[in-house]
Amino acid sequence: MDALLQFLFSGLTVGAVYALVALGFTIIYNASDVVNFAQGEFVMLGGMITVFTYQAGLPLPLAAVVAILVTSAIGVALNKLAIEPARGAPVVSLIIITIGASIVIRGATQLIFDKQLHRFPSFSGDDPIHVLGATILPQSLWVIGGALAVFVGLWIFFTRTLTGKAVLATANNRVAAQLVGINTGWVMTLSFGLSAAIGAFAGVLVTPITLVGYDVGVALALKGFAAAMLGGMGNPKGALVGGLLLGCFEALTAGYLSSQYKEAVAFIVILAVLFVMPQGLFGSKSTERV
């Protein structure tokens, strides 16, 4: 019993990391149908910039805020410099541009910072919390709480605010959105800035657990993308549930079956789900998107 609980704690911790990355995908996807493969790099930047500003002597909360703001600015710059000039290009080209951007960001990071792994202290210490014979670290609760907070924030943003609806309208039909007076260029800028900020926020939360180096973004983006696909691309609820499910699959497989197969089982489950529900668990049923 305590073993099961330990596996679930592990699954929730890892799953919340995936969920945070997956949530970052949603805004840009909702605004432009583009899957932003530089999202993992935003997470990495959040961690790396916090590490170096913290080492430079800033208090941790301030370092985190600096990291989120700088990363957000990089997201806006990515939109202005790479995505906007290619405005008329098909979505696939834009996705390839984001892959290129991720390589550039990774290369620049290893030149500007370094190639070592880094970490900063957990927010509430490292003393594990004991629950019925299982243990969980306080930082895991921060990550799970952070994922929930971002989820609630995005949910309200997309369903309750005019700006959020403008973002959705832009994705649905850019010309029509412009006709009803939505500044679609501004919506794109906003969505890249917000996505980058969410990514950096994720990086700040997960670094004490996962550690950070210039090359951690790729693996994070891949898992986050898988989680988003499982839950349904573009839906914050899907990102949250998809991430947590993926984490729990992995932990339970590693715990009960074999750690050799943990990733294989997780991906087989994703394939099975997508086979039955191609839009993911909570994906919209619209058929006009290809």
Next chain:
Amino acid sequence: MMSKTTTALATLAALGALTGAAQAEIRLGVSVSATGPAAFLGDPEAKTIEMLVEQLNEEGGINGEEIALTLYDDGGDPNKARTFATRLVEDDEVVAILGGSTTGTTMSILSVAEDEGIPFISLAGAISIIDPVREFVFKTPHTDRMACEKIFTDMQAQGITKIGMISGTDGFGASMQAQCKEVAGDHGIEILADETYGPQDADMTPQLTRIRNTDGVQAVLNPGFGQGPAIVTRNVAQLGFEIPLYQSHGVASDAFIDLAGAEAAEGLRLPGTALLIADKLAEDDAQYEVVTSYTEAYKAKYDQDVSTFGGYAHDAFALIVDAITRAGDSEDPQAIRDALEETSGLVGTTGTYSFSPEDHLGLDLSAFRMLEIKDGDWLPVE
């Protein structure tokens, strides 16, 4: 008349000496993975070799000849490593090659070196590089198998016979896992649990819970490098393990203690080199001088701490310089190879090297030192 001839002869001789000096440089080739996924290996290696070449040339080179270094960055890609090795031999006409940060890139360079008859000192770990012995291929790092043997010897001394293993699935972890399983029986060690994790995994508590719930496990061994071992160490502390944890030489660096946290890493043991305890070596230690001068010079030049991997490059360079000095002919790769094979008792940062026709690694278990983390610092156990 007589004096005129002498002057002419002297002028000729002087001219000859001048052109001779201009030509006399020793062309040394290096291909390491200074960027890319193996950058943590190749970056300190490249920096070390650049620093040492600079130092040597300032001191007048080898027998008055300076070293002309050609350094390529293969980015950890075996295909690029092969291209660069070929270019080093054909275009740059080097007399020896150092490098091959990973086993993959080493295997590419190795075939070129063997075909062209150029001595090559590899900086990678796998035992297959020097077993079977290849005529022109040598290497400086210990093998994984030696690390396993060192760890198991220490376990035996502690009366540990049953262990659980948790290994990374990256090349290093997988290779060492296989080697450890092969030699465990020789040391009376039984592996009761054998778990793995992906190199980028964030939490290993499920695997460790399985090990903890396996009856009779007396110690945990974690072959791997990168962030995995740091996370395993933190998870072991989180789960409150009462049994000792052994890590591999792959994480033997001060940075590891920072990543894992001094509290979580307390009491952990691993086989490391003298480099890690440079400040604690006795002055009469055979490696004291070479280790201290290398760590001080590196720190002064790059403002970074040395790593075991930079140490491998340091030793490879020391070996080739020693061989060229003894070979007497800096133009003949065959003579350099022969001199290299006769290396005896060369003290490096990793250990003391003595090559023979049967042994192109030249280190024994004594090169490893069993270290324990105590109050956030390394402490020699023996």
